[in-house]
Amino acid sequence: xxxxxxxxxEQDKKAMLETIGVSTIDELFDDxxxxxxxxxxxxxxxxxxxxxxxxxxxxxxxxxxxxxxxxSFLGAGVYDHYIPVIVDHVLSRSEFYTxxxxxxxxxxxxxxxxxxxxxxxxxxxxxxxxxxxxxxxxGTALAEAAMLSAGHTKRKTIVVSSAVHPEYRDVLKTYAxxxxxxxxxxxxxxxxxDQTVLKEMVTKDVAAVIVQYPxxxxxIEPLKELEELIHEQKxxxxxxxxxxxxxxxxxxxKFGADIVVGDAQPFGIPTAFGGPHCGYFAVTSKLMxxxxxxxxxxxxxxQGRRGFVLTLQAREQHIRRDKATSNxxxxxxxxxxxxxxxxxxxGKNGVREMAEANLQxxxxxxxxxxxxxxxxxxxxxxxxxxxxxxxxxxxxxxxxLLQKGIIGGYDLGRDYPDLANHMLLAVTEQRxxxxxxxxVKELGDMHA
Amino acid sequence: MPNQxxxxxxxxxxxxxxxxxxxxxxxxxxxxxxxxxxxxxxKEEPALPEVSExxxxxxxxxxxxxxxxxxxxxxxxxxCTMKYNPKINENxxxxxxxxxxxxxxxxxxxxxALELMYDLQQHLKEITGMxxxxxxxxxxxxxxxxxxxxxxxxxxxxGDRKRTKVIIPDSAHGTNPASATVAGxxxxxxxxxxxxxxxxxxxxxxxxxxxxxxxxxNPNTLGLFEEQIVEMAEVVHAAGxxxxxxxxxxxxxxxxARPGDMGFDVVHLNLHKTFTGPHGGGGPGxxxxxVKADLIPFLPKPVINKQGDTYVLDYxxxxxxxxxxxxxxxxxxxxxxxxYIRSMGPDGLQAVTDYAVLxxxxxxxxxxxxxxxxxxxxxxxxxxxxGRRQKKLGVRTLDIAKRLLDFGYHPPTIYFPxxxxxxxxxxxxxxxxxxxxxxxxxAMIQIAKEAEENPEIVQEAPHTTVVxxxxxxxxxRKPILRYQAxx
Numbered sequence: 001x002x003x004x005x006x007x008x009x010e011q012d013k014k015a016m017l018e019t020i021g022v023s024t025i026d027e028l029f030d031d032x033x034x035x036x037x038x039x040x041x042x043x044x045x046x047x048x049x050x051x052x053x054x055x056x057x058x059x060x061x062x063x064x065x066x067x068x069x070x071x072s073f074l075g076a077g078v079y080d081h082y083i084p085v086i087v088d089h090v091l092s093r094s095e096f097y098t099x100x101x102x103x104x105x106x107x108x109x110x111x112x113x114x115x116x117x118x119x120x121x122x123x124x125x126x127x128x129x130x131x132x133x134x135x136x137x138x139g140t141a142l143a144e145a146a147m148l149s150a151g152h153t154k155r156k157t158i159v160v161s162s163a164v165h166p167e168y169r170d171v172l173k174t175y176a177x178x179x180x181x182x183x184x185x186x187x188x189x190x191x192x193x194d195q196t197v198l199k200e201m202v203t204k205d206v207a208a209v210i211v212q213y214p215x216x217x218x219x220i221e222p223l224k225e226l227e228e229l230i231h232e233q234k235x236x237x238x239x240x241x242x243x244x245x246x247x248x249x250x251x252x253x254k255f256g257a258d259i260v261v262g263d264a265q266p267f268g269i270p271t272a273f274g275g276p277h278c279g280y281f282a283v284t285s286k287l288m289x290x291x292x293x294x295x296x297x298x299x300x301x302x303q304g305r306r307g308f309v310l311t312l313q314a315r316e317q318h319i320r321r322d323k324a325t326s327n328x329x330x331x332x333x334x335x336x337x338x339x340x341x342x343x344x345x346x347g348k349n350g351v352r353e354m355a356e357a358n359l360q361x362x363x364x365x366x367x368x369x370x371x372x373x374x375x376x377x378x379x380x381x382x383x384x385x386x387x388x389x390x391x392x393x394x395x396x397x398x399x400x401l402l403q404k405g406i407i408g409g410y411d412l413g414r415d416y417p418d419l420a421n422h423m424l425l426a427v428t429e430q431r432x433x434x435x436x437x438x439x440v441k442e443l444g445d446m447h448a
Numbered sequence: 449m450p451n452q453x454x455x456x457x458x459x460x461x462x463x464x465x466x467x468x469x470x471x472x473x474x475x476x477x478x479x480x481x482x483x484x485x486x487x488x489x490x491k492e493e494p495a496l497p498e499v500s501e502x503x504x505x506x507x508x509x510x511x512x513x514x515x516x517x518x519x520x521x522x523x524x525x526x527x528c529t530m531k532y533n534p535k536i537n538e539n540x541x542x543x544x545x546x547x548x549x550x551x552x553x554x555x556x557x558x559x560x561a562l563e564l565m566y567d568l569q570q571h572l573k574e575i576t577g578m579x580x581x582x583x584x585x586x587x588x589x590x591x592x593x594x595x596x597x598x599x600x601x602x603x604x605x606x607g608d609r610k611r612t613k614v615i616i617p618d619s620a621h622g623t624n625p626a627s628a629t630v631a632g633x634x635x636x637x638x639x640x641x642x643x644x645x646x647x648x649x650x651x652x653x654x655x656x657x658x659x660x661x662x663x664x665x666n667p668n669t670l671g672l673f674e675e676q677i678v679e680m681a682e683v684v685h686a687a688g689x690x691x692x693x694x695x696x697x698x699x700x701x702x703x704x705a706r707p708g709d710m711g712f713d714v715v716h717l718n719l720h721k722t723f724t725g726p727h728g729g730g731g732p733g734x735x736x737x738x739v740k741a742d743l744i745p746f747l748p749k750p751v752i753n754k755q756g757d758t759y760v761l762d763y764x765x766x767x768x769x770x771x772x773x774x775x776x777x778x779x780x781x782x783x784x785x786x787x788y789i790r791s792m793g794p795d796g797l798q799a800v801t802d803y804a805v806l807x808x809x810x811x812x813x814x815x816x817x818x819x820x821x822x823x824x825x826x827x828x829x830x831x832x833x834x835g836r837r838q839k840k841l842g843v844r845t846l847d848i849a850k851r852l853l854d855f856g857y858h859p860p861t862i863y864f865p866x867x868x869x870x871x872x873x874x875x876x877x878x879x880x881x882x883x884x885x886x887x888x889x890x891a892m893i894q895i896a897k898e899a900e901e902n903p904e905i906v907q908e909a910p911h912t913t914v915v916x917x918x919x920x921x922x923x924x925r926k927p928i929l930r931y932q933a934x935x
Contacts, residue, residue: 047793274775
């Protein structure tokens, strides 16, 4: 058969078989026992030409309601943000996207330096001393933070706030099962972690307390007070944070966080149905040698020229094997590059301006909805999300909104039984006044 | 100017420049100070760069030139399956209906995405011979851990809590034992025999009531097919254990032998290897897991089901191990893999393995006159050489790898697997032409000759790269992991 990805000709094949000393390719598979030999061909769809396949898949993609044609107020950990056009142009440089892990530093300086810059930017935003080269996503980064904490403190209990993303908590619980750790959830009070209950929960068995900042409901957790009561018991303070919000919020590092994790999706990474995104992982220098995943470090060559290498690899699975505390190998390097380009394009001022625009537009939307008679639940300081109470099931309302080209907010009843008919709305810098006004009107019409 | 030092983006920063164009601020603005609690307004701005859009493009273009990708040249990195990354994949993954959809949208508005995932699962089931597939794991190692968690859940559901050991050959990827540890299981290592294969007797000796699973890569990392795979699976099954297939090397057996038919109960695939999701400089990958029927109840949730013509996300899975990842996996990579499979079709996938194996054997045969060949038999998609002959001349495998850089090649995997001295592991893949293979072989032959006649040129390589060998010892002893402006 001929295929554009397969360059061998019949003539090549003949010459090569001769060199090998066999007469057919099949002979090269003689070591596969007859009884497990697959007969014939896979029963899968036949190949399509480039044109036909593009057409088919475009049609398939068009069955989805996308965020370009619709107006989205859906967040809950994944956001519709400004992606500078330049990001995709950099990502499309195939020297980056067709390379693998930079095992050979002499011919991988581009990737290594880009990651070094990524690590620096994450440190800057989070206020931490060390950041790794990326994790799969915010959820697994959070779970790895719990594992690091358990290993470091030799304690077995992880306390997590119920105001942490429900799916992140689910991932945490799966990892915890693997490590025989106990996960205890702190209830919420007025939309933030209940400090009175937390104080009782944080005992000498607790390895880490995990909170989200801003939390799942968009509220700003009081990190200062939390830090004191967590460190009093020598537990580690783990904060999961939307890095964009740190353009305006005091970074967790300033409040004494030991580990800061999260997802860099708000920076240059499309929603892509939930992945690939880009987890980040930042720690104090005290925990540097316990960080999971890859780290890039600066060094010099024989001539004293600056260069970058993968470093502190004694932590990693390919050296430590079953003694490793994390098994991560492939990470999200290309998406870390996307985040780096976006953070670079936004720069010092753009990150702040973009974060401020989220604050302003979310507040505008919240006030408009209040004025239209909606109850804002857990009302208080917020970043770009807030909760409103509806008269009808969220699913029903979202289906109606969709007909108007609006992707409505998240149905909190899915995870919090007492929040049935409560919708979590996200308003980013992407939303225009007109779009917000239309949402208010449509919701108002249904509310009446 | 290849030797000119590349500046960091922070060193290119000039206060006052911008590289962004934010949407208009068209809502009435509130007084900012009142919008956040006291003490929570950021005081020190993050030291991010201030550069123009052209500065950014030049910076990253310059970095890209200091990076070798598969499109730059041959990349025979063993066990990584560095095959061509088709460009149609990139276009399809960027369709608005795939790249710009939200994972928590109403199911009625994401039917196309669910259909693609469901159909990809159907294809992967047929390819692996398994009964069900989950697309949730984000990468190979993540799939390994997920698979082992499934096996643990299965044993525990049977009240079989003593099964805590995973048997892993010494030639396995480092992620295998690490994944076992993270899944709360212990590793028992079995040694490979002189023929490079697992010793069945040794396996019989370690298998027992405490065996949770045997974890195997087949063909193994030496590129050799485990001929006694059926017997091995029987031994483990007879003892009540499960058999796990590390799909890193699936490119070697497409249409030739399916893990499900070989007796494996669980398999993970690396869609960024065999199925051309690009490697991205180290990720993102995608590591779907396939299982036999008795393990289906434990799969991560949600599971995608089809009800009539509608696709649904099923969360009602009481025995599920839970979530392993937020949302539904690295969808963007799964779209690329699906596009690839549909571009190849059944006959295309068969040809993939034919040529991958032909290419590897051809290279192995031609190079065997110049380098030691520890296992002289037909290989599958990859093979290992030993540099021990050159080592006696003072030239180590590391030197050979560095010398290859001067010829414009990415070197093979080196010093892995651990059971071969001065190991050189070569995987050409099926997408390379004979001319490329021949040129690489010629370079390897020249290096072998240089090792005899002029070893310094190899020992001091590379000579043509933007930096020379880097001081990794100092990098680890005095780590500099971020840029800091000089004060």
